[in-house]
Amino acid sequence: MASARDAEEAAADKPAGPDKRRMILDAAVVAFAKRGFHACRVSDIADEANVAYGLVYHYFRSKDEVLDTLFLERWNVLLEVITEIDHQTLPARDKLYAIASFIVDSYRHDPDLMKVIIVEVTRAANSFGRTHLTAIREAYALIAGIVEKAQADGSFRDAVTPGFAALAFYGAIEQVLTGWIFDMLPRGDEEFDQAKAFIVETICGGLDAAAIHGTIGRPPEPSDRMGR
Amino acid sequence: MASARDAEEAAADKPAGPDKRRMILDAAVVAFAKRGFHACRVSDIADEANVAYGLVYHYFRSKDEVLDTLFLERWNVLLEVITEIDHQTLPARDKLYAIASFIVDSYRHDPDLMKVIIVEVTRAANSFGRTHLTAIREAYALIAGIVEKAQADGSFRDAVTPGFAALAFYGAIEQVLTGWIFDMLPRGDEEFDQAKAFIVETICGGLDAAAIHGTIGRPPEPSDRMGR
DNA sequence: CCCCGGACTGACTGGTCAGTCAACTGGAGA
DNA sequence: TCTCCAGTTGACTGACCAGTCAGTCCGGGG
Numbered sequence: 140m141a142s143a144r145d146a147e148e149a150a151a152d153k154p155a156g157p158d159k160r161r162m163i164l165d166a167a168v169v170a171f172a173k174r175g176f177h178a179c180r181v182s183d184i185a186d187e188a189n190v191a192y193g194l195v196y197h198y199f200r201s202k203d204e205v206l207d208t209l210f211l212e213r214w215n216v217l218l219e220v221i222t223e224i225d226h227q228t229l230p231a232r233d234k235l236y237a238i239a240s241f242i243v244d245s246y247r248h249d250p251d252l253m254k255v256i257i258v259e260v261t262r263a264a265n266s267f268g269r270t271h272l273t274a275i276r277e278a279y280a281l282i283a284g285i286v287e288k289a290q291a292d293g294s295f296r297d298a299v300t301p302g303f304a305a306l307a308f309y310g311a312i313e314q315v316l317t318g319w320i321f322d323m324l325p326r327g328d329e330e331f332d333q334a335k336a337f338i339v340e341t342i343c344g345g346l347d348a349a350a351i352h353g354t355i356g357r358p359p360e361p362s363d364r365m366g367r
Numbered sequence: 368m369a370s371a372r373d374a375e376e377a378a379a380d381k382p383a384g385p386d387k388r389r390m391i392l393d394a395a396v397v398a399f400a401k402r403g404f405h406a407c408r409v410s411d412i413a414d415e416a417n418v419a420y421g422l423v424y425h426y427f428r429s430k431d432e433v434l435d436t437l438f439l440e441r442w443n444v445l446l447e448v449i450t451e452i453d454h455q456t457l458p459a460r461d462k463l464y465a466i467a468s469f470i471v472d473s474y475r476h477d478p479d480l481m482k483v484i485i486v487e488v489t490r491a492a493n494s495f496g497r498t499h500l501t502a503i504r505e506a507y508a509l510i511a512g513i514v515e516k517a518q519a520d521g522s523f524r525d526a527v528t529p530g531f532a533a534l535a536f537y538g539a540i541e542q543v544l545t546g547w548i549f550d551m552l553p554r555g556d557e558e559f560d561q562a563k564a565f566i567v568e569t570i571c572g573g574l575d576a577a578a579i580h581g582t583i584g585r586p587p588e589p590s591d592r593m594g595r
Numbered sequence: 596c597c598c599c600g601g602a603c604t605g606a607c608t609g610g611t612c613a614g615t616c617a618a619c620t621g622g623a624g625a
Numbered sequence: 626t627c628t629c630c631a632g633t634t635g636a637c638t639g640a641c642c643a644g645t646c647a648g649t650c651c652g653g654g655g
Binding site for chain 1 (some may be wrong): 631632633634635636
Binding site (some may be wrong): 174175177178231232254258262263264265266268269272275276279286289294295296298299300302303304306307309310311313314315317318320321323324334337338340341342343344345346347 | 402403405406459460482486490491492493494496497500504507514517522523524526527528531532534535537538539541542543545546548549551552562565566568569570571572573574575
């Protein structure tokens with residue numbers, strides 16, 4: 140991950156080379172997380188990084204590019220990790236657990252970064268979400284692939300399509316992170332680990348006490364309430 | 368729902384009384400959906416409503432108040448509907464289906480409104496999401512209550528807490544809507560109805576082919592990958 | 596007939612920022 | 626010593642836009 144940076148630092152022989160670009164990126168995470176991308180001024184980033192305003196524009200073409208960089212840097216790691224997990228020989232359920240685990244741990248490790256990624260990109264349908272749609276879809280496709288294989292070998296039933304299962308799985312994860320981001324859910328090592336288990340349990344095990352697996356229950360009559 | 372408006376119109380005896388306030392609200396939905404709240408200018412709303420700029424400020428104190436109104440108007444309906452569903456004597460699974468159904472149908476009926484509510488409020492941790500947190504939590508609490516009762520009477524197993532199940536359930540719904548909002552998922556009457564069934568099936572029935580319900584599977588060893 | 600007040604209009608103001616740029620610094624090489 | 630230039634600085638500009646306000650229009654009551 141940080142190998143390029145390590146090499147550069149070693150070559151430059153600076154004990155704790157400031158690496159202003161990195162400082163700006165890290166400061167941007169804090170600033171974006173605190174006030175949100177729109178409300179955050181470029182001067183907030185510069186201040187947080189203890190760096191002159193103009194330097195941000197030395198390293199990045201625009202405020203947008205700072206967020207893009209932050210997102211892609213991390214999302215590519217996620218994509219790599221999922222791919223790697225998928226290549227292991229593991230029950231699908233364990234693969235999903237490993238993925239949930241990685242994402243939850245990412246939040247535990249750097250809540251601000253994950254908050255920014257989720258709130259400003261992954262869920263921002265009118266701005267960055269659109270521009271990074273391809274990368275986001277890739278994650279879904281990877282998860283769907285895991286489900287599909289499990290359905291093929293019979294370890295998952297095929298009551299729902301793989302794409303749909305991927306959506307629900309990732310949706311549950313993001314919703315839990317959102318719960319933490321909004322301070323709706325208690326945070327703590329115990330809660331984080333419990334969340335991983337609960338996510339997988341909910342999506343894989345289901346809620347029904349007597350699940351007659353294999354047959355999809357025909358939907359009950361729909362409610363007719365339609366407002367507005 | 369629109370009874371207050373009907374009464375007003377009847378009293379005023381206007382054949383198609385413009386009701387500019389409503390026109391502004393409806394125009395705002397279109398404008399916010401198209402460009403997002405931040406990128407949308409107040410003049411966009413006024414233009415869309417065929418109304419003078421200043422009139423927006425005659426009916427609303429600020430641009431924010433327009434969104435607040437839009438959100439609360441609809442969210443209160445949702446809260447009412449969930450409460451009503453909960454009061455019926457129905458298996459928990461059917462209650463959840465009715466809720467999913469109502470939300471999906473809300474999207475079917477007015478995709479722009481739901482897009483605005485989800486993107487600009489429900490998932491906006493730094494702006495409106497915070498200010499409407501109480502209302503949002505209410506919906507979770509209602510859903511959690513349904514799960515809790517089902518666990519008490521034994522129709523749902525208690526491998527996960529009610530609050531967590533509510534989170535996953537609502538998260539799955541929102542993620543599906545997000546899929547439509549992002550144009551990641553095909554839209555159509557068939558897809559909408561399938562989605563309702565899939566959401567409930569995923570959350571209630573689970574993915575595992577051989578779910579040994581009643582015992583919570585101990586988590587497999589976690590992945591140690593930790594990046595950044 | 597006039598007055599009042601609510602509905603309505605849109606030009607204008609004040610403040611806010613993203614992005615620019617001219618200037619400065621310090622170290623490496625000639 | 627003198628370039629040179631990447632890295633660095635922060636004052637400044639130009640655009641944009643939420644919100645204001647002075648004023649018009651019109652219907653109803655006196």
